[in-house]
Amino acid sequence: MCYNKYLKAQASLPSFLIITFLILIIISTLGYSAMIELLNTEREKNISYDWSLITSAFNEALIRLARDKDIDSSFNLSFPFGTASATISSSGTKKIVEIEANPQGIFSFKKKVRAILNIDKFGVIKIEEFKEY
Numbered sequence: 001m002c003y004n005k006y007l008k009a010q011a012s013l014p015s016f017l018i019i020t021f022l023i024l025i026i027i028s029t030l031g032y033s034a035m036i037e038l039l040n041t042e043r044e045k046n047i048s049y050d051w052s053l054i055t056s057a058f059n060e061a062l063i064r065l066a067r068d069k070d071i072d073s074s075f076n077l078s079f080p081f082g083t084a085s086a087t088i089s090s091s092g093t094k095k096i097v098e099i100e101a102n103p104q105g106i107f108s109f110k111k112k113v114r115a116i117l118n119i120d121k122f123g124v125i126k127i128e129e130f131k132e133y
Contacts, residue, residue, distance in 0.1 A: 039107070046105045049081045053101035054113050057084035061097045061115075062125065064088065069119055082108070094118055094128070 057077055064071055065088065074087045082103035089096050097115040116129040 042105070043107045046103055046108045049103045049105065050101055050108065050111050053077070053079065053082050053084040053103060054099055054111060057086040057099045057101070058097065058113070058115065061086050061088055061099070065095060065117065065119070065125055066123075069123060081105070091116075095125075 056079070060075065060077060064073070064075075070090075072089055074085065077084045077086075082101060082105075084099060084101045086097060086099045089098075095117040097117060099113045099115075101111045101113075103109075103111075111132060113130065113132050115127060115131075118126045118128050120126070
């Protein structure tokens with residue numbers, strides 16, 4: 001019987017390659033999962049910033065309308081996490097507030113909101129429509 005010690009090493013090579021391949025797949029999957037989780041966290045933070053910009057600009061527009069019911073103007077707000085611009089205009093007896101939020105961030109997108117407000121004879125401001133587009 002001829003026994004060659006190198007045949008044993010050749011037989012273990014496919015097992016070594018399969019185990020190495022499985023380990024690489026597991027490490028890649030874990031890395032991909034971690035990356036997706038980090039990106040989702042960043043996106044949720046940016047969504048919070050988007051709505052913070054919109055609500056800040058809308059509140060400022062409401063304050064300006066409460067002071068002067070006949071106002072037609074534009075203004076900008078700056079924050080460390082983005083800027084917001086708002087335009088107040090008239091359409092008959094209604095006021096239209098258009099807000100554009102420009103958040104700063106990797107996965108942030110520009111958001112626009114339009115609000116239609118009705119001001120009655122007593123000066124009460126009512127929101128008739130608030131829509132993102």
